[in-house]
Amino acid sequence: MVDGLIVLTQAGLLALLLLLAFRMSALVRAEPFNYTSPSGISVPCIVARSGFEKSSRRPVSDRAQLITQLHILAGLQERDCRVNGLELSAAPETVRDYAVAWLYGAGCALSAPSIRHSEALAGVVAQIVSRRTGTRQAQALQVMCTLTGSTILLACFRSGLDGSEFWRDNHYVPPASSLYEAITANAFI
Numbered sequence: 001m002v003d004g005l006i007v008l009t010q011a012g013l014l015a016l017l018l019l020l021a022f023r024m025s026a027l028v029r030a031e032p033f034n035y036t037s038p039s040g041i042s043v044p045c046i047v048a049r050s051g052f053e054k055s056s057r058r059p060v061s062d063r064a065q066l067i068t069q070l071h072i073l074a075g076l077q078e079r080d081c082r083v084n085g086l087e088l089s090a091a092p093e094t095v096r097d098y099a100v101a102w103l104y105g106a107g108c109a110l111s112a113p114s115i116r117h118s119e120a121l122a123g124v125v126a127q128i129v130s131r132r133t134g135t136r137q138a139q140a141l142q143v144m145c146t147l148t149g150s151t152i153l154l155a156c157f158r159s160g161l162d163g164s165e166f167w168r169d170n171h172y173v174p175p176a177s178s179l180y181e182a183i184t185a186n187a188f189i
Contacts, residue, residue, distance in 0.1 A: 067124055069110050073164055074103055074132050077179035084180050088133045095187055096135045100143040101153040102179045103129055105160025110168060152186040 126140040163177030
């Protein structure tokens with residue numbers, strides 16, 4: 001009786017282990033762990049710098065911490081937009097481009113100087129924006145490459161810089177530097 005129970009327990013554990021291996025492989029195939037550049041997308045206009053090194057006390061130098069902070073900040077700003085009647089995922093492409101510029105500014109402000117304007121940061125921002133707004137990663141990367149071609153994109157970028165710097169120190173974004181304000185000040189909605 002006891003031997004049968006041991007064999008049954010071992011078989012159950014083996015089945016669970018196989019299920020775990022299957023789920024992990026499915027997750028890896030569904031979302032690659034490469035945050036430096038989305039697969040198949042090349043961004044020649046962004047100069048790649050070395051990884052996420054420690055360089056100062058204020059900016060984030062840890063990749064996981066930066067991604068976490070950007071997700072939190074993007075979620076807060078997306079919620080703020082939704083509360084004010086702007087659904088980013090249903091907004092026109094131009095408006096979503098403004099959100100890309102804002103979040104890229106936020107990423108630059110939160111990251112260590114060694115990775116600002118790098119391909120790694122652009123890839124992280126593109127993936128977050130893609131999840132939050134539905135903008136294709138290639139489109140988000142293109143917006144980041146052409147920031148200087150539009151005063152509106154630069155204004156949104158600057159607003160993202162200011163808002164995230166304030167958020168880092170005070171845990172909220174002032175309305176004047178919020179994503180919603182940057183969009184409504186620069187677009188007819």
